[in-house]
Amino acid sequence: MEEIGLVLRSVLKYAAWTVLVASVAAAGLAAGVYLSVANGGAVAVGGHSFRMPWSGPPPFGGRDTFTVLVLGLDEKARGNQHSPQRSDSIMLLQVDLKTPSVKGVSIPRDTLTTIPGREHQDKINAAYALGFAPLSIETVKALTGVSPDYYLVSDVGGFQKMVDLIGGVEIDVEKDMNYDDNWQNLHIHLRHGYRHLNGYQAMGYVRFRHDRLGDVARMQRQQKFLKAVVRRAFAMSNLPKLPEIVREARKAVVDTNMTTADLLYMAQRLKGLNDSQILLETLPGVPQNIHGVSYWVLDDEKAHEVISKVFGTADVPTAATVEVLNGTGRRGLARQVAQVLAESGFKVVRVANARDGVHDTSTVLFRPESQEGAMAIANLLGTSDVQSASDGRKKLPGDTDITVIVGSDYRQENAL
Template structure:
């Protein structure tokens, strides 16, 4: 009896490794099958991707080109001047390719080391010293000397900060990027109605949460006809938070390369496609608490001019990390 019991026990113990090996093989082939399905779906998706933008994005991601340390070698942080420009039109209301006044001015610092983004909006009516042109509203700098003069003006205004890159966004770029994402959900806070036939601007929005298409979104961020430029800046900042929230949806995130490609057809920038994608990926993975948006402190001046509140501006620039370098100081 003892021998028989031992023999049965030995057989059971011999079966266990076989079962384990069998389960390991089942697991292995299941994982391989899932990998094959995923890879097949990905290759199929890439094969039908329009303009190769998705393919380019995936290749950049696989090669690590969208990592900040590779997209911006040797940089712990970069500062980007983001500008929304008005459209100039001729007598027939056609858009003409000339330097226009800037409708939106934002200085954004992407801090890779400390994992944060700080964005500072500058009101368009801020009175500044424009190099080689004297005093004027900051939105005139682009008209007087193009992007280079605008960079000089903004840098000087903020204490000679270094601006690494520039992105100039046209209305068309904004509209097409929003449409490529399938729209953006925004809680419109009040009725907004305005019509400018000459500027081809038509805004008709009612209050409430709604999915805005490109034209509607542009009207939302440009509207300021029953309030002030400060309210418009608040809406622009609110809209950017809504875009970030929208990109958390995986199905929408897959559209990001096409949205970026659509925008690139109508923007001017000093960055490569992979660098802009790297910034989008960096922003997407940050919690909302690590992204701070502020407006340059100003006070009323003569007429419609706004004057910088130097003391508050100094404190804010230091808080946001723009003045981490000891030699920087506020422009006089």
Template sequence: MGPLYGRQVGMSKKRSLRMQSRAGAINIKLAIFAVVVILAAISAGTFLGTLTGRGRISDIWTPPFEGKRVARILLLGEDDSGARTKSGGLSDTIFFISVNLDTKQVAGISIPRDTRVDLNGYGGICKINSALKLGGPSLTCLAIEDLTGIRPDYYLKTNLDGFKKTVDLVGGVDLYVEKNMHYDDNWGNLHIHLKKGRQHLNGEDAMGYVRFRHDKLGDITRMERQQKFLRALAKQALTPQNLPRLPKIIDSVWDNIETNLTTKDLITLAKLVGELEGGQIKAATLPATPEMIGGISYMIADTEKMPEFIQELFFSQVLPSLPSIEVLNGSGIPGGGMRVADALRAQGYNVVQVENADSFTYKSSRITGNKDGVTGLDNIGRIVNSAHIEIRANPSAKADVTVIVGKDCVVAAGDG
């Protein structure tokens, strides 16, 4: 597969990307929100397995995103082309998002489905939407990694049937259709007949609206239309009259998604997205230009702009300053303090010293903030497997935070 553009990206000169700023931020927020907001209601029942039976009790004890502080998630909308051949469909919508739980920021890339990629032995040169049909979400994740240099940690795929059912269950969506849309494809079972003006779209109408492609700019205009519809869908899903329908809506969504995200991941994502302000969201469309190659219309990714594009979109987030930490081994187990120190350093913390505690009888670990205003103690607690957290001013302390390692923490760290 082609060249990668990973974390270490060289930038010869700083140029500001043409981000879709405020409008783009709203679009990507609602694109994510429309997929996740209904699932957020699982916190009322599914999380405990009492509403739909799909929740897992283990989710209660597992930290969201497996403890990752930055999660990369691929959102896929599958068309119904596979229904004709009894196989998987193509990706009709592709969003790649990065969620930073520490900075409370979300960045997203909208990827044209006609983007040209090389899948090598999996299918050779083809459009990226074919990756889903040829190898499912896993192969699509590999294609995204080849294209951007970043491997998605998670994926969430939904299909057209689920889309239509969800729109119908929320009572349809009111939307201004910007032009007359007429298109018939008997082979693809796609029939679009919409008139310009204010319309109330049911599931079938909505599917036609978001899939209509006969525009001068092709996929670009279609993606703008999809984002416009997702805004309206998110608004409709949150209306008071839809609250009694949530259990049925949730069942419909769950029946038509495929994901490796846990229930807690989805709740965390929905909560974060719901609280975001415009300045915390960045969104852009993959830099690409249309080109005909061998009689096939592709979008060709701009490999020269890609490194800077990825750097600015996914890695320019301002990280909070992390407190310094001293680790004191109170477990009595040789090397226990160093193992915990290594785990903290792997998360970017500055561990200034590792020493023995005042005794080796600590059964559980303790975390102490040594000055007022120190932040991030909860995250340190997750890393060292401790819920014993306190703030106690200690001007003579050698670090902002003191971690006393107990026997429970050493076992947890040793298992990793």
């Protein structure tokens, strides 16, 4: 009985991973979680069946919808104890326990963005190395306008073993993949076509990035792989492997602010999830080489559309409609301002780049009936350049009451 108790405590502690099938770092753990709740919350060990007790405060504070930031740590950095770890995989998920469904966006690790407290922009994956999960959360919030309710940091060291434990995955390999890196002991040799991949081959498939789109293509493969894991992880043939799956799961947990009750409840509610209930997008942009360093530079307007599609936007019918234009060379700044305005009750309908070059001064343009809102925005952003569009020389789009052009004089600390 003591051994059974140890297994049960392990299940309770690590059963969270079903809901994180949308994360590469957590993908291999889905089977262990599902099997622990496959029979209405009961676990079968050694011929005995045990039902999970629910007690204490309601999971997730009684909410059915919430957001989770999932970070998978850089495997290469783990080989050097003196090198700070960066987040290799970054996903922001929205979990709906009623539907059920999981939606989310992958954020390329090379995304150029502003990290709070840093003077210069950097790759978004540097946030974890500089301030661990708290700074990563603040950085993702500033970039997307979505504040994660929960976070989970995982180590992908057990990835290969976990895939082998669930019996491998079926993947339609989109092209021949060949790559050798003796330093990392990474050797990828996959043929085009529908293949059954074992753990080592699956690791190569999701890590391959030697094509035109680099990390973006790699994330698309990760998303494809995750759906294959969902299909395989829920196979009942994995039931006898539960103890071993749980032991491997223990190696991957690094940090999370979700409780055991939260995780078990989420797993139970999502146990029937299929790949049609998972929507994953990638924040759009273009690769750019800046001063010899490769970055992923977001397309502000398209990225805003993707974020709105996945997470929705606040709709305040009585609020003025606002477009925010970036009149500087600082990437992502318009989206930061849009977040400030949305949190203040304005309905942001568009985020884009200004077409008439760089603006030294931030400007607020408004229709006569929206003057009060324009003055409130000017106060929020710390600018005094407020202009009416009533003279006909300045035209606003038909769906816009106020246009905000963010100039080079804008500083985040000026925003109230």
